[in-house]
Amino acid sequence: MSEPLPALKVTEPAMMPASGLRLRADVVIIGSGASGAVTAYELSRSGAKVVVLEAGPYVRSTEFQEHAPTALETLYEDHGNQVNTTGDLAILQGKCVGGSTVVNAAVCFRAPNQVLESWITEHGLENLSPEALEPYFERVERNLSIRQNAPHEVNYNGQLLIEGAKKLGIAAEPTTRNVKNCALSGHCISGCRTDRKQSMLVTYLPWASELGATILSGTQAETFEVRDRRITAVNATAVTANGAKKPVRVEAGLVVVAAGAVQTPLLFQRNKLGNSSGQVGLNFACHPSLAVFGEHEQNIYAWAGATITAHAGDIENPLHGGYLLEAGMVGPVVTSTWVDGGLGSDFLEFMQSSKKFQAAVTLIHDHNVGRVYLDGGRKRIEYDIDDQDFEALREALRGTARIYFAAGAKRVYLPTTRRTTIESASEIDSVIDGLRNGRHLYRLTSYHPQGTMRMGADPSRSVVGPDGRCHDLDNVYVPDASLFPSSLLVNPQLTVYGIASYVADRMLARG
Ligand SMILES: Cc1cc2nc3c(=O)[nH]c(=O)nc-3n(C[C@H](O)[C@H](O)[C@H](O)COP(=O)(O)OP(=O)(O)OC[C@H]3O[C@@H](n4cnc5c(N)ncnc54)[C@H](O)[C@@H]3O)c2cc1C
Numbered sequence: 001m002s003e004p005l006p007a008l009k010v011t012e013p014a015m016m017p018a019s020g021l022r023l024r025a026d027v028v029i030i031g032s033g034a035s036g037a038v039t040a041y042e043l044s045r046s047g048a049k050v051v052v053l054e055a056g057p058y059v060r061s062t063e064f065q066e067h068a069p070t071a072l073e074t075l076y077e078d079h080g081n082q083v084n085t086t087g088d089l090a091i092l093q094g095k096c097v098g099g100s101t102v103v104n105a106a107v108c109f110r111a112p113n114q115v116l117e118s119w120i121t122e123h124g125l126e127n128l129s130p131e132a133l134e135p136y137f138e139r140v141e142r143n144l145s146i147r148q149n150a151p152h153e154v155n156y157n158g159q160l161l162i163e164g165a166k167k168l169g170i171a172a173e174p175t176t177r178n179v180k181n182c183a184l185s186g187h188c189i190s191g192c193r194t195d196r197k198q199s200m201l202v203t204y205l206p207w208a209s210e211l212g213a214t215i216l217s218g219t220q221a222e223t224f225e226v227r228d229r230r231i232t233a234v235n236a237t238a239v240t241a242n243g244a245k246k247p248v249r250v251e252a253g254l255v256v257v258a259a260g261a262v263q264t265p266l267l268f269q270r271n272k273l274g275n276s277s278g279q280v281g282l283n284f285a286c287h288p289s290l291a292v293f294g295e296h297e298q299n300i301y302a303w304a305g306a307t308i309t310a311h312a313g314d315i316e317n318p319l320h321g322g323y324l325l326e327a328g329m330v331g332p333v334v335t336s337t338w339v340d341g342g343l344g345s346d347f348l349e350f351m352q353s354s355k356k357f358q359a360a361v362t363l364i365h366d367h368n369v370g371r372v373y374l375d376g377g378r379k380r381i382e383y384d385i386d387d388q389d390f391e392a393l394r395e396a397l398r399g400t401a402r403i404y405f406a407a408g409a410k411r412v413y414l415p416t417t418r419r420t421t422i423e424s425a426s427e428i429d430s431v432i433d434g435l436r437n438g439r440h441l442y443r444l445t446s447y448h449p450q451g452t453m454r455m456g457a458d459p460s461r462s463v464v465g466p467d468g469r470c471h472d473l474d475n476v477y478v479p480d481a482s483l484f485p486s487s488l489l490v491n492p493q494l495t496v497y498g499i500a501s502y503v504a505d506r507m508l509a510r511g
Helices: 034-045 068-075 113-123 130-143 156-167 204-210 260-270 332-338 344-356 387-406 425-433 493-510
Strands: 021-030 050-053 089-091 146-148 172-174 176-178 214-216 219-227 230-239 245-257 282-284 291-295 310-313 323-327 357-364 370-375 378-382 411-414 420-422 444-446
Touching: 021 034, 021 214, 021 230, 034 050, 034 204, 034 493, 050 204, 050 219, 050 245, 113 130, 130 493, 156 172, 156 310, 156 323, 156 357, 156 387, 204 214, 219 260, 245 260, 260 370, 260 378, 291 332, 291 344, 291 387, 310 387, 323 387, 332 344, 344 357, 357 387, 387 411, 387 425, 420 425
Parallel strands: 021 050, 021 245, 050 214, 089 444
Antiparallel strands: 146 176, 172 310, 219 230, 230 245, 282 370, 291 357, 291 411, 310 323, 323 357, 370 378, 411 420
């Protein structure tokens, strides 16, 4: 029997009076995802009166459908349709109570030491050294039951990745996740119906709620009231399911903007705030990711079991071309959008073969070449793959193909918009060398937007200081993925939780 979950109390828009709400708090937090939830709990623990504003709906886990299209529609930003301005990169983010943690794949890595060390040399962040962050990572790992997949959690697809990688001398092992007694349903990205994934919906948010934090769902923060160098109040709009709008105003001594790497800079831009460095919205990176399939003679059913089971690659070396491959597949329907499955009978044959596919997604340490900005009030995310990042992508594809053939694949499908296959190991180099960087050539997805509110010691080159406080404002903190000065290579949630815990301690230290 699992322990009963602590109660999560959420005030939904329909529960608010028609005139809206006017609240006073010690701290108002915008966003209830990885960073917002951790901040809410850590500050509530110290006795602070906390109000959390969450733009997305409160969807109870019993309402999750284990159906990706429904989840995209109900739990994701822009109903799953957030894309770059070019239109060839899907940028996925959760928009619901618990944010992206509700829909993420539960993979947990600490930020690679090489990345943290580059933050020291290039951005003056001695305070975020691997040693300084160690106790914060340990705290979160304990709180979220983070541990390596047991043998029964590594499905055949994961075993094949490890087997192929080991034959080539490439590091590979079962992945570490924040899941308790995983039901192995493979539906992480549609929300965990059984509450086993230790997302913010079942951990930090209920813990904060038990300590008295007020959590408002369907309530989008819009404008700030500013006096001197302080935000004195946040104005938001709560919208009910039938479209009725209710104004919400929260006055608070401290303001925490934890709306994620796309929305946080947009809020600052909308309010023309915090941008003396000119860096708000710049430096967007996102780990552009590609899925690769390897067809085998035997059935694999790569989608059966945990969402991500094992990984391979050189994750200690992100700054020098290291890449990461994660074994996972989200079911045959989603599969058909990740590579070119053809048309008509060709497509039917491809789908019939999908049970024989080995599957993994690639991750690279991309450079901060993008930007997020408002164009006549509309959100824009400008990002195209940089040429040097394309080389890293190419190496990730080469590595994946080599591993698949070493594991016994007879054909590899590449994630190009028009079908590209590799028919034997001897063809790998000629096919991969023939790939070119360009728009609309690859089926790219980002699960990890980062970098648009850069943290650094130098106020002329960064938006947020080493303690998470905005350089330009005395009472405003940003603890979310937007403060990463460079991308991580590895999945970011553990680093977001760790840094948010660190920033919460800095706020408490200031009293
Ligand atoms: C499909 C998917 C799979 C992923 N898989 C993994 C994985 O396996 N491992 C991993 O480490 N990471 C994974 N991630 C990424 C990880 O979840 C994020 O990096 C992390 O949650 C980012 O935390 P955050 O606090 O910056 O933002 P989020 O967790 O995205 O939270 C931001 C919240 O702010 C809310 N918000 C935005 N604007 C406003 C506003 N104006 N007013 C009020 N609220 C607002 C949003 O609705 C959202 O709930 C995945 C992400 C996705 C989408």
